[in-house]
Amino acid sequence: MEEKIVYDFDTPVSRAGTYAEKYEARQRFFGKADVEPFWVADMDLPTPEFLVRKMQERLSHPMFGYTEQYDAIYESIKWWMSHEHGADVESAWIALSPSVVTSISLAIQAFTEPGESVALLSPVYGPFFGCTKQNRRKVADCPLKVTDEKFEIDFLALEQQLARPEVKLMLMCNPQNPGGRAWSFQCLELVVKMCAEHGVILFSDEIHSDIVYAPNKHQSVLNIPEADGIALVAHSIGKTFNTSGLQASFAIIKNPRLRSQFTIAQEHVHAMDINLLGKVALTNALSPEGAEYKRQLVAYLHENTQLVCERLRQIDGLRVMQPEATFLVWSDFRVFGDWQTVFKKLIHDANVALSGGTFFGPAGEGWFRINCAHPRSLLLSAVDRIVAEFRVERGA
Ligand SMILES: Cc1ncc(COP(=O)(O)O)c(C=O)c1O
Structure with a gap:
């Protein structure tokens, strides 16, 4: 019987040198080149090896x-x-x-x-x-x-x-x-x-x-x-x-x-x-190989999104949408003031870059979106920094 592949989504993979937009455009969008990026909706998780191999085979011609x-x-x-x-x-x-x-x-x-x-x-x-x-x-x-x-x-x-x-x-x-x-x-x-x-x-x-x-x-x-x-x-x-x-x-x-x-x-x-x-x-x-990768990926992302929502809910007054789909968590920060103030606080105090709600139209103002398709340890430490900053603000 063929050995079942268990995908590793926990080990961080550096994207340095790949011109990844999520990293390269940080200075332009957030005014801070080293802020941790949880904005652009691509994953900091690797494409399955079988797929990379197929492309490499083609590249050999x-x-x-x-x-x-x-x-x-x-x-x-x-x-x-x-x-x-x-x-x-x-x-x-x-x-x-x-x-x-x-x-x-x-x-x-x-x-x-x-x-x-x-x-x-x-x-x-x-x-x-x-x-x-x-x-x-x-x-x-x-x-x-x-x-x-x-x-x-x-x-x-x-x-x-x-x-x-x-x-x-x-x-x-x-x-x-x-x-x-x-x-x-x-x-x-x-x-x-x-x-x-x-x-x-x-x-x-x-x-x-x-x-x-x-x-x-x-x-x-x-x-x-x-x-x-x-x-x-x-x-x-x-x-x-x-x-x-x-x-x-x-x-x-x-x-x-x-x-x-x-x-x-x-x-x-x-x-x-x-x-x-x-x-x-x-x-x-x-x-079928892709379907198995997807199955494992969805299980990992489900846990990530659940943990992120659980932790964000420790912030008094923050409204958090538990996603039924997507690796994205959408939260309402309006109790913390205008979106520009929250945006600066997220970047400079929590050191995280999230997608600002106005990208999604006027109805998104004051909301922020966090991309949870990252290795869990990095994701949760970023979320913990957000929680620490905003709990302090509400006097917790
Ligand atoms: C709903 C939705 N449609 C389309 C896209 C982009 O797709 P593509 O890169 O194929 O244009 C995204 C990317 O975040 C998306 O969230």
Whole structure:
């Protein structure tokens, strides 16, 4: 019997010399080059060795010219979507794309005209706003409600936004970043129904869908029959395998008309392929070996997020969202004053760089997001510094 690999997520791996954004951009964003970085949503945990080896094997051949979109890429995606997410996908529905954000931008170009509006549920991953505005479309924001430290959709407000004739597309973050909500089937079904009723195309960004904590389960929009005619789903190996720098993602579009509109937008900017190493990584990651890595990773991240929430709750007055999915913990620091004061205190007193809430839209102001995909010892000592600083402030 083959020996089972046990992945080591505890041993820190230095990223020095790799130009990692999370480290290199610290001076620029935080004014302090040595602050410990828990902001950018990539992991300080290693990509599995089997995957690195596959890429190394490819690198041993000395030519890196143009490549085909070979069958194995599509077979791997189909296997993963069926095995991990219970979604039966056909090769013809898949459009490779350099990144999920590229797909968002292309969907905006394909399904809306300048001056029209794109609905979103904020706070949400910043480029949902950025891509909309950069493409000269308007944001139809529908802020989420916080109930029992969980995000909930305000369906009344959403219906009002979707009913506006200028709203042509909705961007849905499923699971949700920054709040870590794994939307339920019923909730997604209602979103789909409302979009269908009002002739709005739905883009479901499912990049975080592999990192979901039991008993929660990822619900792909692909499994909602009413979504067939109106939805695009985007996924990537970037978050799950820490390969965002390889730029390998894909969109799944069941409806032929939507697919053709999307691929025409891709062709306009020549963004209908992924790079050679991305193909190797994608094909090998979305496999039984990759599923085992993911299983162990999710168990590790679950414990990390639970411990972080437990510790942060020692701070009187801090509101903490326990994520159902994602390696991100979203917390409300507003009792400690304006966000600029908290930001400085986090950087200079606690020596941690977190993502500031305004990156996720106006509804995020005063909140901060901590990335828990780090070796546990480093993560918890950073969180302990936050706890020490903010407990002192409240006189604990
Ligand atoms: C919801 C969401 N979508 C997309 C991305 C970025 O994906 P990509 O690098 O494939 O553009 C992120 C990264 O943090 C994200 O959180």
